[in-house]
Amino acid sequence: MASMRDIKRRRTSVQSTQQITKAMKLVSTVKLQRAKTRAMQSKTYFNSMYQTVTNLLAKAKGTASIYTDVQPSPRKAVIVLTSNRGLAGGYNSNVVKMVMQSGISQEDADIYAIGRKGREALERRGYTIREDFSELADEFEYADAIKVSNQVMKSYEAGEVGEVYLAYTNFKNTVSHVPTLLKLLPILPEDTQEESVDDGLMMNFEPQDEEALKMIIPKYVSSLLHGALVEALASENGARMQAMDNATNNAEEMIEGLTLKYNRARQGSITQELTEIIAGAEAIS
């Protein structure tokens, strides 16, 4: 049996770990609230954007454009959103796993990493990291999303990559976060549903369809990216909150077990001492 001192030391150590995990949980709860509000607010923008783009695409059907046609280049750009810090349960590894199982081969992938954890994991597995914007994973504004999407658009327009994907974690609600791989470009006609077209209105575009497409698509991509960033941030904090909650509960359990063990050991040593004293007294008398 472990000595009393060992058990006590162990218990103190678990206790201080528990304090840390508890504090981390509280911090991510607050951050989650903030990220959640932000995600809600950006949803309005995104929904209107999506509507307009589907309308536009439905109308511009048949117009040849590099955004709506299959591209010859076999390379695929993947924007991977993960976190900069760990201790968030399976949050990062789920995204990485999804990218690896997506059927995009290592040789063809150009990774645009936002988030240090994802970058490191993919780098280790032999993926090419084209750009690293990890500083944006925690703090970003819409202008940052524009900056990143412009870079990706540039290599798409130059024909360096033929397809653009976005790997992020979709924030469904506080407990459910789904890793999602979204195809950004090209937007093939069969990929878009035409639900919004039949509202009886014929939309005019000024300038003409093709021109408008060229101007709206980059905005569409950056709005998608921004939406994904916001959702990823909410998911990250949600995942961390859950992970830390579990850790706190596990620590609680361990402390309980250790306290019991400690008390038993204490009782045992008292009993032993008593027995020794009585035995000693008897021997003298």
Place this chain on the structure above:
Amino acid sequence: MSDSNLFELKIITPERVFYEGQVSMVEFNTTEGEIGIYKMHIPTTVIIEPGILTITEPEGPKNAALHAGFAEILPEKVTILAEIVEWPSEIDLERAEKAKSRAEERLSHKESSLDVQRANIALRKAICRINTLK
């Protein structure tokens, strides 16, 4: 009767709903030139260029600086998806002046075509900010 010329205007940015209300007219700058929209406009989607946004409410006009985005115009409703839009109170005049002179300087020594284009946009944004404050 007096309400009949009002329509719904909604200005959304990625970060917030910037404006929502009943207005009689809205004016802004597009790639095709400056336009003013009344109720019952033909359905149109236009691309926005940096310029002053004027919202005419029943109580009077309001100004803001609108830099990028696009607008979806329907007979009864106008939705502006703005990437950047600011009320005059949110504009930092000093910063705008500085940005203006910086852009002008960059335009004066001509470098690669991309830089010129970017400086042009920056210059127009700065001028638009300054004009909104006037």
